Amino acid sequence: xxxxxxxxxxxxxxxxxxxxxxxxxxxxxxxxxxxxxxxxxxxxxxxxxxxxxxxxxxxxxxxxxxxxxxxxxxxxxxxxxxxxxxxxxxxxxxxxxxxxxxxxxxxxxxxxxxxxxxxxxxxxxxxxxxxxxxxxxxxxxxxxxxxxxxxxxxxxxxxxxxxxxxxxxxxxxxxx
Numbered sequence: 001x002x003x004x005x006x007x008x009x010x011x012x013x014x015x016x017x018x019x020x021x022x023x024x025x026x027x028x029x030x031x032x033x034x035x036x037x038x039x040x041x042x043x044x045x046x047x048x049x050x051x052x053x054x055x056x057x058x059x060x061x062x063x064x065x066x067x068x069x070x071x072x073x074x075x076x077x078x079x080x081x082x083x084x085x086x087x088x089x090x091x092x093x094x095x096x097x098x099x100x101x102x103x104x105x106x107x108x109x110x111x112x113x114x115x116x117x118x119x120x121x122x123x124x125x126x127x128x129x130x131x132x133x134x135x136x137x138x139x140x141x142x143x144x145x146x147x148x149x150x151x152x153x154x155x156x157x158x159x160x161x162x163x164x165x166x167x168x169x170x171x172x173x174x175x176x
Contacts, residue, residue, distance in 0.1 A: 017077040022051040023171055024122040026098065030086045030138060031057035031129040032159060039070030040160035041127070046074035048171045051122070053078055056086040070160075086126070090141050093124050102126045102134045102142040103166055105156070109147035112166060117173040125166055127159050 012020060027045055032038055038060060045053055055061050061082045062068070062075040083089045090100050099121050117123070126142065128134030133156075139145060148157060148165055157165070 014077055017046070017049070020049055023049045023174060025050050025167065025170055025174075026052050026054065026093070026122065026124040027163065027167070028054045028086065028089065028124055028126040029056060029059045029159075030126055030134050031132075032059045032127070033130055034159070035060050035064055035066035036070045037130070037158065037160045039067040039072075039075075041163045042067070042071040042074040042078055042080075044160070044164045044167055045078045048167050050078060050167065053080040054089055055080060055082045056089060057084065086135065086138050087141060090124070090126070090138055094141075094143070096122075098122045098124050099144065100124045100126065100142045101144050101146050102128070102139045103146050103148070103162055104128065104134045104139055105147050106139055106145045109145040112146055112148050112169055115144075115146050115169075115173075117170060123170060125163075125170070127163050130159055 025048070027041060027050055029038065029041060038055070041053065059082070060067060061080070062071070067075065093100055099118070101123055103125055126134050126138060146166065148162060150157070
C-alpha cells in the first residue's frame with residue numbers, strides 16, 4: 001500500500017464546498033477559550049460539510065493567526081457567525097425547528113451510541129468551555145443532552161476531540 005498524495009484525494013474547491021449540499025448540523029461553541037480548539041472545530045466542520053458554526057460569547061473569531069494555524073483555510077469554507085449570547089441563539093434556533101443538543105455530562109443524558117437521529121431534522125451541537133463546559137442555562141434549554149461514553153480516569157475529552165467524535169457519529173447516522 002502507498003499513501004495517497006493530496007492531489008489524489010479528490011477534495012472540493014472552496015467554490016465547490018460553498019455549493020455542496022451541507023450536512024444538517026450546526027456547531028455552536030459556547031465560550032471556548034483556546035484558539036487552537038476553535039481552528040480544529042473549523043477543520044472538522046469542513047471535513048463533514050457542516051452547515052454553519054456559531055462562535056458565542058468569548059469565543060474568538062477569524063481572522064486570527066492561532067485559529068488559522070489549526071483551521072488550515074477552513075475558515076474560508078465553513079459559514080460562521082459570532083453571536084454574543086448562546087441562550088438567545090438556542091431559543092432562536094428552536095423557533096426554526098432545529099433540535100438543540102448540548103454535548104455534556106448531565107442527569108438523564110443520552111449516551112452518544114444510543115442517540116437516534118430523526119429524518120428531516122437539523123441538529124445544533126453545543127460544545128462548551130474547556131473548564132466549565134456548556135453553561136447550565138443552555139443545558140436546561142436544550143432539547144437533548146448527549147454524553148460521550150468514557151471509561152478511563154479523566155472526566156472529559158478536549159473540546160475539539162469531542163466535536164470530532166460527535167460530528168462523525170451524527171454524520172454517519174444521517175448518511176446511513
